Amino acid sequence: MxxxxxxxxxxxxxxxxxxxxxxxxxxxxxxxxxxxxxxxxxxxxxxxxxxxxxxxxxxxxxxxxxxxxxxxxxxxxxxxxxxxxxxxxxxxxxxxxxxxxxxxxxxxxxxxxxxxxxxxxxxxxxxxxxxxxxxxxxxxxxxxxxxxxxxxxxxxxxxxxxxxxxxxxxxxxxxxxxxxxxxxxxxxxxxxxxxxxxxxxxxxxxxxxxxxxxxxxxxxxxxxxxxxxxxxxxxxxxxxxxxxxxxxxxxxxxxxxxxxxxxxxxxxxxxxxxxxxxxxxxxxxxxxxxxxxxxxxxxxxxxxxxxxxxxxxxxxxxxGASAIGQLPQGYFQNMPATGEYLRRVEEEGVAVVRGYALTEEDRARAYVIERVMCDFGFSFADLAARHPAFAPAIRAEARSFAASDRDGLGRIEGDRFILTAAGRPFARTVAAVFDAHLASGRGRHSVAV
The missing domain is CATH 3.80.30.20 (tm_1862 like domain)
Structure with a gap:
């Protein structure tokens, strides 16, 4: 089993x-x-x-x-x-x-x-x-x-x-x-x-x-x-x-x-x-x-x-080359190739080549995913206080997952969505439930365990 x-x-x-x-x-x-x-x-x-x-x-x-x-x-x-x-x-x-x-x-x-x-x-x-x-x-x-x-x-x-x-x-x-x-x-x-x-x-x-x-x-x-x-x-x-x-x-x-x-x-x-x-x-x-x-x-x-x-x-x-930073506005990554990194720094002073500007929904989902990865769960009240516009939709996703979860990975306990002891080793998989971008298919990832 x-x-x-x-x-x-x-x-x-x-x-x-x-x-x-x-x-x-x-x-x-x-x-x-x-x-x-x-x-x-x-x-x-x-x-x-x-x-x-x-x-x-x-x-x-x-x-x-x-x-x-x-x-x-x-x-x-x-x-x-x-x-x-x-x-x-x-x-x-x-x-x-x-x-x-x-x-x-x-x-x-x-x-x-x-x-x-x-x-x-x-x-x-x-x-x-x-x-x-x-x-x-x-x-x-x-x-x-x-x-x-x-x-x-x-x-x-x-x-x-x-x-x-x-x-x-x-x-x-x-x-x-x-x-x-x-x-x-x-x-x-x-x-x-x-x-x-x-x-x-x-x-x-x-x-x-x-x-x-x-x-x-x-x-x-x-x-x-x-x-x-x-x-x-x-x-x-x-x-x-x-x-x-x-x-x-x-x-x-x-x-x-x-x-x-x-x-x-x-x-x-x-x-x-x-x-x-x-x-x-x-x-x-x-x-x-x-x-x-x-x-x-x-x-x-x-x-x-x-x-x-x-x-x-x-x-x-x-x-440095390939380094990623995070500012309140979003993420920024430097040129990975060292030669091109050096050229950009010499000519422009900075070497950022790509990034991502965070939306309010991104911030709400980032909060939930980080708490799942760090605390193995999150509080609906905390989510609502921080991100009131997106809390109802995410709360519904958590309740839907808990209701349909035949593997016993997560459940609702009062105000919280929590991972069970059986679910904790699969926290990456549970966190993916709240990832609105994953379905776009960008990128290939390593196995979850």
Missing amino acids: QDALVKRLSSPVPRYTSYPTAPHFDESVGPQAYLQGLEALGAANRLSLYAHIPYCDRLCWFCACHTKQTLRYEPVEAYLKGLHAEIAAIGSRVSRDAPVTALHFGGGSPTLLRPDDMVALKRCLDRHFAFSPDAEIAVEMDPNDLDEARHDALAAIGMTRASLGIQDFDPRVQTAINRIQTFEQTRGVAEAARARGVRSVNCDILYGLPHQTMETLAQTVRAVVSLAPDRVALFGYAHVPWMKKHQTMIDEAALPGVVERFAQMAMAAEMLVAAGYEAVGIDHFALPADRLAVAAREGTLRRNFQGYTDDRADALIGL
Whole structure:
């Protein structure tokens, strides 16, 4: 019975790190709208920054990020020059009365930057934006890149959260995804970060990888728990070779099916909870005192392009090739191709090429989808207070779903629509019920479990 349910509900749906999702962005929203949105930001707005480094010194075959492999540093140097220029141009449009409360370096591999370049990039950001004294500074880290000088540079930029990509420690799985990384390397990176004062370490694990079994995944989870990370992200491998051609290097015959993927996910989640972590949303786990766990308990958990977050900023500025930002008016994405990104920054100062202007209905549905993904439900009264014009229609959709739901995924309890314990693993599928754009057929997505 459970296997049949998993098979039926594993149809591809968005991950809902935004609503509407990126396939619905288009060129009708471009640089002019972006600049107007930046200039409207002020003291009432808290800002979050995302800086994208689209380079790796090796290409992991599982990766679905916008990145490219380079064995030469010259392209990275040229890119950083353009990134500095974009930061200056964007910073000149944003009021310094708007404080930056969070900064996330993503990639690619931000830790492939030379130590001096890491420090110079943060100094550039400091010159052009006003950082709050307690701003969170998170860095995605590849343990293969790290040495003492880079650890010192990360400390110099004020890193407060180290995000360690692990995926799996099994040698056969690592070979199959071209991600060779020992447990000892990873432990050394976590220890070096903590020795320099980093207060939060999180680790990423993937399930659904080629040659991955229940036992190999269990061994990885046990190894990760031994590192005592503050947070663990447990992601399902998204096999999207039509988007990322290097994923064709992965033998599809070695991938577990959806039923086995679901079993892997459930087992790993159970192990993490047994180890003292609290489940946060559909794929994160955090120690009880961690800010993410606190946000989940207090109902203030958010979701953005980096996944689950306790970041309460109301504007996210994306910097770098392919970076996506969200301003009160809508979403904006930079040119993904690095060469064209650099040309646009040099000629225009900004590199936005597409976006989406939010309607009031979009805002109402975005609220509902975010609450389903974060809280596994939403209040009709809260929806009506925030979005009175669209609350009746969405409430009717929720009631219709609950009445026709033969799988027991969701129900109405008083003023709330809630997902049941059986429905929580399928939150993406339930969230899709409230997605008015999904039927347009734009974009292909990864499986739901």
